[in-house]
Amino acid sequence: MRKLPDIDLESSSIYEILSGRIKARVLLTGIELGVFDHLSAPRSGPEIAQELETHPGSTEAMLDSLACLGLIEKNNGLYRNTTEAEISLCQKSPAYVGEMVGMIYRMSSGALQDMTTLVKSGPPPGSPDMGDQAIWADYARSMANYQLGGPARKLAGLISKIQGFSSFERMLDLGGGSGMLCIAVLAQHPTMRGVVFDQPSVVKMTESFIAEYEMQDRMSVMGGDYTSDSLGEGYDLVLASATLNFVGDDLGPLMRKIHQTLKPGGVFVSLAEGITHEHTRPPGMILENLTHALYGQVKMFEKGEIARAMDQAGFSPIESRTVPTPFCPIEMDVGRKSG
Known part of the structure; x- marks a missing residue:
C-alpha cells in the first residue's frame, strides 16, 4: 500500500494570491454600478438592488464580498460605507478614485489575459504607446x-x-x-x-x-x-x-x-x-509595474x-x-x- 506523504502545510499564500483577481473585479464592479454612492447611510440589500435595478441575490452576494474586503460594513443586515470608501469611492467626494482604479485595471487587462505568452515571447510589436x-x-x-x-x-x-x-x-x-x-x-x-x-x-x-x-x-x-x-x-x-x-x-x-x-x-x-x-519590494510598486515591464516600457x-x-x-x-x-x-x- 502506498503511504500518504508526510506533509503538514497548515497555511499557504497560494490561495490568498489566487483570490486577488476576484478582489479586484469585485471592487471594479462596485465602482461601475455606483454601489458606494448609495451607502452613505445604512441600507439593506433589497433596497440597494431596487435602486440599482440589479438581481437581489447577486447584489447581496457582491455586497457581502465588499464587506469581506473591508470596503463596506454590514451590521444587522444593513450595509454602509467605511470611512475609506466614503472618501475614495463616492463620486461626490473630491478624492474619488474610481476613474483611476478603472483606468489602471484597463491598462493592465491585456497583459493579464496573455501574460504567459508575453513572458515566453517578450514584448510584442506594436505594444501600447506609453508616449501617447x-x-x-x-x-x-x-x-x-x-x-x-x-x-x-x-x-x-x-x-x-x-x-x-x-x-x-x-x-x-x-x-x-x-x-x-x-x-x-x-x-x-x-x-x-x-x-x-x-x-x-x-x-x-x-x-x-x-x-x-x-x-x-x-x-x-x-x-x-x-x-x-x-x-x-x-x-x-x-x-x-x-x-x-x-x-x-x-x-x-x-x-x-x-x-x-x-x-x-x-x-x-x-x-x-x-x-x-x-x-522584489515594495510589493505594490513591483506588481503595478509588471504590465509595463512585460511590454518593455x-x-x-x-x-x-x-x-x-x-x-x-x-x-x-x-x-x-x-x-x-x-x-x-x-x-x-x-x-x-x-x-
Missing part, C-alpha cells in the same frame, strides 16, 4: 483625485519644511500632470509662483485645475518635452514627482539640466519609487539611484527619506545647488 499624450492626459486627470485624498497635502507639508522655503519665489513642477501637487505646495507659501511643465495635451487639462482652484495669478503652464526643450531658469525649487522614469537609465543629462535651471542655493526634490530587495529606480545621480550632477548636500503613501512607500530625495 491622450493616455497621459486622462491618467493625470484621474490621478488628481488620488492626490486630493491626502498625498498632495502631506508631500507639500514635507516640502514646506525644507530650509529656505519661506524665501522661495519660483518653482517648476516637472511632469506635473494636473498640477495638484504644485497647487498644494503653493498653498504652503504666501507668494511663491509655480510653473507646471508637461506634454502639450496634458497642460491643457492642467489649466482647468488651475482655474478651479483660482490660482491663475500664481501659476502658469509650459507644454513640451522636458528632455529636449528649455525648462526656463531662475527657479528656487524644481519638483519631479513620479516622472523621471521616462528618462530611462541615463539620468545624467536631465540632472545637469535641472541643476542649471536653479538659482544658487535652489533645491531639487524628486519623489519616486525606491525598489529594494533585488527588485518600464524603468523603476532602485533606492538611492536618484540620489547618486543628483550627486554626480553637482547637488550637495543631498537628503533622502522614505515617505509612506496610500499606494506604497516612495523615496523623497532633496538636493541643493551650492550657492
